[in-house]
Amino acid sequence: MLRNTKSTIYALSSASGRAAVSIIRVSGPDTSTVYKQLTNRTKTPEHRVATLATLKQPFSSPPKVLDHALTLFFNGPKSYSGEDLLELHVHGGPAVVRAVLDSIQRVKPDSGLPIRYAEPGEFSKRAFYNGKLDLTQIEGIGSMIEAETESQRQASLEASSGHSKQVYEGWREGIVENMALLTALIDFSDDNQGIDSGEVLVEKAKENVGKLLTDIKNHLAQVQRSEILLSGIVMSLLGAPNAGKSSLLNILAKRNAAIVSEEAGTTRDVVEIGLDVAGYKVVLGDTAGLRDGEQVGLVEKEGIKRARERFQKSHVIMAVLPANDTNHSNDIIAELKQLHGAEKQIVVAINKTDLVSEEVVETLRNRLVDEIGLSADSVIPVSCFSGSGIDNLLSKLSSEFSTITTIEGSDPVLASQRVKDNLVATVIPSLETFMDYDLDDVVFATEELNAAAEGIGMITGQGIGIEEVLGAVFSKFCIGK
Incomplete structure (x- = not known):
């Protein structure tokens, strides 16, 4: 978990080792301060405009040149993390990277808040907290990083671009709509003016949930087939x-x-x-x-x-x-x-x-x-x-x-074990139990729909008690992601 969500974080985002170019990423309230003290400039660079700059060690006398770099500044919330974010494209020698990282640690923050090295997946975690990505998108990004073949890349892209998120949120909205139908029946059971009879409402909800249950099971079947892409x-x-x-x-x-x-x-x-x-x-x-x-x-x-x-x-x-x-x-x-x-x-x-x-x-x-x-x-x-x-x-x-x-007419769908566990252990059983209830059990039926909705919320990161799953998700990421 984050030690301090208000701190400024930095890390090497590209692979370590010798390379033509390495990318160092900075995110947080003192990002512009890092830029100014590394470049000896007084103004923050323009948003999303590549700028050449000479990086120098802060407070060194005479000024110690570190490297000549390409810099990209992203104003929050229009950045990957949702915060002010800086990318330093430096020469990829290990000594150059080490010198720049050490110099970032020497920066004196204007905010008084710490500037520290990022934890694994912390940039993506901040993107999640700032509403830039949901958990399925983040897991899709993780799959894309691990992708070895074209089919894996394509399937990972679907998840990381938000396609899975749209599917899951559509299911959740459908469940909530049917909860509203039954809640109306509970709240206005003594005054049914303006609403259908109880039997009609329950049958309508069952018809809707039955279709939804079929969609979820078909989706899970496609996920299981698509797992072969990874294994x-x-x-x-x-x-x-x-x-x-x-x-x-x-x-x-x-x-x-x-x-x-x-x-x-x-x-x-x-x-x-x-x-x-x-x-x-x-x-x-x-x-x-x-x-x-x-x-x-x-x-x-x-x-x-x-x-x-x-x-x-x-x-x-x-x-x-x-x-x-x-x-x-x-x-x-x-x-x-x-x-x-x-x-x-x-x-x-x-x-x-x-x-x-x-x-x-x-x-x-x-x-x-x-x-x-x-x-x-x-x-x-x-x-x-x-x-x-x-x-x-x-x-x-x-x-x-x-x-x-793939199942005929469908594209490959990747989902993490966490997603599959939620569908199999919570969402599907709750919806199946709902289908067994009748008008006399409408309160219990509504509770089952609520459990299914919360299960889907845990998948996307909207659920109550989501904190305990975040550590497991982000721990699989590299430091600079």
């Missing part, structure tokens, strides 16, 4: 030895992540690697080649067993079949039939197409479609050697990933 889509490579699985993995990884060898059975265990594939986070497993026979030793058999276990845990199976060798096709097709029956998403890459004619490729493709029941666009001819067909494969994978992470 990663689990995908496994399936195929016979020497089908080209490791070569394809290296293409997807854009580096040599797996050993490529002409010797059969090189991959004995599941080789797992995190990738960015078509803008999605993917946890890809290169598995042991599937084959039977006397040549298969105990170690390789164990690798095949682990491969099959990995298939069952996967969201997507990407099978690799060599177009020039159909000896193992029957075994692979039998394996794919079982997985297709288990409703696994399957994409097949027919590899080594550069070694055979188009007729051979098309014959194998038709067989896969007919015998397994795959759609034609799920079987893609490729060549890991020439790169042919790889773009088509990536396009198909992107389509499959989108299907896995």
